Amino acid sequence: MHIVIMGCGRVGAALAQTLEQQGHTVAVVDQDPTAFRRLGSGFGGRRVTGVGFDQDTLREAGIEEAGAFAAVSSGDNSNIIAARVAREMFGIENVAARIYDPKRAEVYQRLGIPTVATVRWTADQMLRRLLPSGAEPLWRDPSGAVQLAEVHTSAAWIGHKVSRLQEETGVRVAFLTRLGEAVLPTSQTVLQEGDLVHVMMRTDEIEKVEAAFAEGPDGESGH
Numbered sequence: 563m564h565i566v567i568m569g570c571g572r573v574g575a576a577l578a579q580t581l582e583q584q585g586h587t588v589a590v591v592d593q594d595p596t597a598f599r600r601l602g603s604g605f606g607g608r609r610v611t612g613v614g615f616d617q618d619t620l621r622e623a624g625i626e627e628a629g630a631f632a633a634v635s636s637g638d639n640s641n642i643i644a645a646r647v648a649r650e651m652f653g654i655e656n657v658a659a660r661i662y663d664p665k666r667a668e669v670y671q672r673l674g675i676p677t678v679a680t681v682r683w684t685a686d687q688m689l690r691r692l693l694p695s696g697a698e699p700l701w702r703d704p705s706g707a708v709q710l711a712e713v714h715t716s717a718a719w720i721g722h723k724v725s726r727l728q729e730e731t732g733v734r735v736a737f738l739t740r741l742g743e744a745v746l747p748t749s750q751t752v753l754q755e756g757d758l759v760h761v762m763m764r765t766d767e768i769e770k771v772e773a774a775f776a777e778g779p780d781g782e783s784g785h
Contacts, residue, residue, distance in 0.1 A: 568614030569635030718778025
């Protein structure tokens with residue numbers, strides 16, 4: 563796939579190098595030509611100097627053949643404008659924008675532009691490790707009715723099947739993170755110590771789900 567990245571800061575450069583290593587062709591757009599130094603001499607993709615939401619600049623970067631577009635410059639407004647241009651003017655389906663202001667991020671998410679709110683994400687990830695309880699939202703559908711979240715799970719669930727967890731809590735377990743690896747559970751998968759449980763659930767049922775996960779099967783406490 564050809565992928566266009568707007569912004570050659572640390573995130574943009576790392577993203578470009580990773581995608582190229584995975585076999586994709588990449589074009590990076592930045593207003594500052596010196597920013598391309600971050601890509602290193604081994605980068606084989608295009609370096610395009612210009613404004614990332616300018617249609618001619620995007621064409622020069624190969625947007626018309628692209629399968630995805632990432633806006634990761636340091637400006638929220640520039641990122642969202644560029645993402646909308648890629649989606650609406652060029653019909654790119656796989657679009658993502660980095661947004662620093664979490665309030666804005668939710669608005670754009672509802673407009674159908676997937677966003678990564680960096681400050682909130684970093685703070686949430688840090689809190690997750692300092693206070694490992696409750697539910698940590700990872701994704702919401704545009705309407706906000708359904709979300710994917712990592713839910714803190716009582717030790718009382720260890721040794722029980724994922725299928726029982728689903729039946730008693732009313733959630734769908736999307737995947738587990740076990741020893742750093744993602745695991746898709748089957749009906750026979752048993753929860754082990756250290757598993758992180760990622761579930762799909764209705765947003766209005768978060769408190770009920772958190773309580774059921776914290777209590778353990780049939781109300782057994784894991785504390």
